[in-house]
Amino acid sequence: MSPAARTEAGREERVLEIIETARSKRPRFKDDRITMAHGAGGKATQTLIEGLLAPAFQSEALAELGDAGAVETNGARLAITTDSFVVKPIRFPGGSIGELAVNGTVNDLAVSGARPLALTCSLVLEEGLSADELRAEVEAMASAAEEAQVEIVSGDTKVVERGHCDSMYVCTTGLGRVDDRAALSTRAIEPGDRILVSGPVGAHGTAIMLARGELGLDAEISSDTRSLWPAADTLLEAAGSGLRAMRDATRGGIASALNELARASGVAMQVSEGAIPVLPEVAGAAELLGIDPAYVANEGVLVAFVAPGAADAALAALRSVAGFEEAAEIGEVRSEPPGMVLVDTAFGGRRVMDLLAGDPLPRIC
Amino acid sequence: MRFVDEFRDAELGRALAAQIHALAEPGRNYKVMEVCGGHTHSIYKYGIDDLLPDQVELVHGPGCPVCVIPMGRVDDGMAIAERPEVIFTCFGDMMRVPGSERNFLEAKAEGADIRMVYSPLDALRIAKSNPDREVVFFAIGFETTAPSTALTLKRAKAEGIENFSCMCSHVTIVPPLRALLDSPDLRLDGFIGPGHVSTIVGVRPFEFIPGDYGKPLVTSGFEPLDILQSIEMILSQLANGRCCVENQYKRVVPYEGNVPALRVMAEVFELRPHFEWRGLGFISQSALKLSAAYSDLDAELRFEVPGVRVADPKACQCGEVLKGVIKPWECKVFGTACTPEHAIGTCMVSPEGACAAYYNYGRFAREKELV
Secondary structure, three states, X not given: OOHHHHHHHHHHHHHHHHXXXXXXXXXXXXXXXXXXXXXXXXXXXXXXXHHHHHHHHOOHHHHOOOOOEEEEEOOEEEEEEEEEEOOOOOEEOOEEHHHHHHHHHHHHHHXXXXXXXXXXXXXXXXXXXXXHHHHHHHHHHHHHHHHXXXXXXXXXXXXXXXXXXXXXXXXXXXXEEXXXXXXXXXXXXXXXXXXXXXXXXXXXXXXXXHHOOOOOOOOOOOOOOOOOHHHHHHHHXXXXXXXXXXXXXXXXXXXXXXXXXXXXXXXXXXXXXXXXXXXXXHHHHHHHHOOOHHHOOOOOOEEEEEOHHXXXXXXXXXXXXXXXXXXXXXXXXXXXXXXXXXXEOOOOOEEEOOOOOOOOOOOOO | OOOOHHHHOHHHHHHHHHXXXXXXXXXXXXXXXXXXXXXXXHHHHHOHHHHOOOOEEEEEEEEOOOOOOOHHHHHHHHHHHOOOOEEEEEOHHHOOOOOOOOOHHHHHHOOOOEEEOOOHHHHHHHHHHOOOOEEEEEEXXXXXXXXXXXXXXXXXXXXXXXXEEEEEEEEOOHHHHHHHHHOOOOOOOEEEEOHHHHHHHOOHHHOHHHHHHOOOEEEOOOOXXXXXXXXXXXXXXXXXXXXXXXXXXXXXXXXXXOHHHHXXXXXXXXXXXXXXXXXXXXXXXXXXXXXXXXXXXXXXXXXXXXXOOOOOOOOOOHHHHHHOOOOHHHOOOEOOOEOOOOOOOHHXXXXXXXXXXXXXXXXXXXXXXXX
């Protein structure tokens, strides 16, 4: 390398370092107003949570930025989580808002290693909503709860004037008991750990997108909404303390889940694009729409980080559970560069898989 | 996926890369510009530059239609969007383009009725179902998207839909290329020609690049093998002392282009005498406005717009990035004041912009070994 080329390489290096330092700082929330981007699960959402909420509430459990918070009482480890559902349209192929509201909260508990115990349900209903639609959603909640073996023990109802909400919003809070086998933390991931994904990605977001009928595109794609507890239970059994962390890959898809955990644990992740399972019809729709399935929301997919010695057994066990036959190992944890997710493309190149800055599609859950 | 995977075959990719390595003369550096933002996106998405020898550098050109819209133009659109009777419609990637005060996403949060559409026909549909509102479509894009805007305007006229109008910011590809080639500090050896635009305009309009400026151009498809093959064709021209326009994307691009599309564009649009490009300044006859026959559907005539020119931010060096004079990271504000979340310059705005692509994907492309 010539001296000039070396100086240039050094300068580029310095610029990149400045960017990395800026990125690793806690984001500050400086926006004047909330825009749709703050709800998209990407960088703006991260800024809202890490820049406004976490500093204001000053909770150690919250600072962990897990899918559920941990509370200890009399030796019992409990996990608590809450979620609001504003999906549009409220019914879509493969599911509906009621089913989503139960499974979404159950899944936040499951990936925290907690067996779901009880849910609360709060309904915000729009004046004029048809009773049949409401009844259908209540039944959907009841049957999803039965399937996930969790009781809905408390709730609330509010009605707002027509136009002040879109049909109905559902809020659920979930309480779970942290499983004795679980030693999970968003900060526990170590270099060498293997990255597993529990099934094909991108189905939920794609199904919603098509169900809105704005794209003039038709395909038989169903939401993947389902309880993840059977998968979590199996992974805990097969990997034990080798299971470091799990994440429910909802808004922002597996790309966001991987980025959040790479940041939390201060590790790098190397993902092999060709190993990520995607259903052919989802791949086709994503291709036409110019979006990457890795960034599309799921409602029944988790990513798990498993110690190298336990990974093969964990994957085999996961694949034997009904609904998770297509689970796959998609990559490996590295140490450098910390906080980054890198992808080896199927074509043989490499790129960064960053958090999204924009908003591919609002109100998917 | 059939008919797609064939163009992403890693083994063929390695074979093409080997041919490129063999063609590159030792000690010589090659700068090749991909004109179209779609190519930039593919290059990063597939990690194509990872497969190239270090001496072959890809320079990202001005072909991102979102990036080239200047702030004054966004402000004009904003003035229309903020009128209470207006439903303002635009493509999703326009939402984050900065105006002098705010972008459309922020204006929407402040109460303007701004809606994302996927096609101009969606905007027309909104007009039909909201007869008491004025529906404005903010039209952007090169010749690729101009025909669909033209057809929509024809239909609006034929159906007598009076509450629909269009703020036309369509641009044309040849004038900015000529402006780039005329610039004295340009350092380029060849061009990867814009495949999508060429499906409309054909290959002929690019003949002046080898003819007048002595640089080869290869019209290229968007799959990774297309792009690698185009680079191979450019290097092969340079190695053999040839210089001409070649069409790698023959399966889609006819030499004469799409004649019916060109005809409908000629009917609905006419050239603006001047148009300002973000980062490149004013370029003569480089953009389209509605022709006299369609002036009743011209939103700029129907509504009052400030029409004030807003200078590009001083610190921003997008112009130099576009000319290949500096790389994205060499810009004074790259990655610090100017990031994808808070973009200052055109190249950082859309994911297809050179700086955004580098920021998002490029930073570790050259670090072959992970620890």
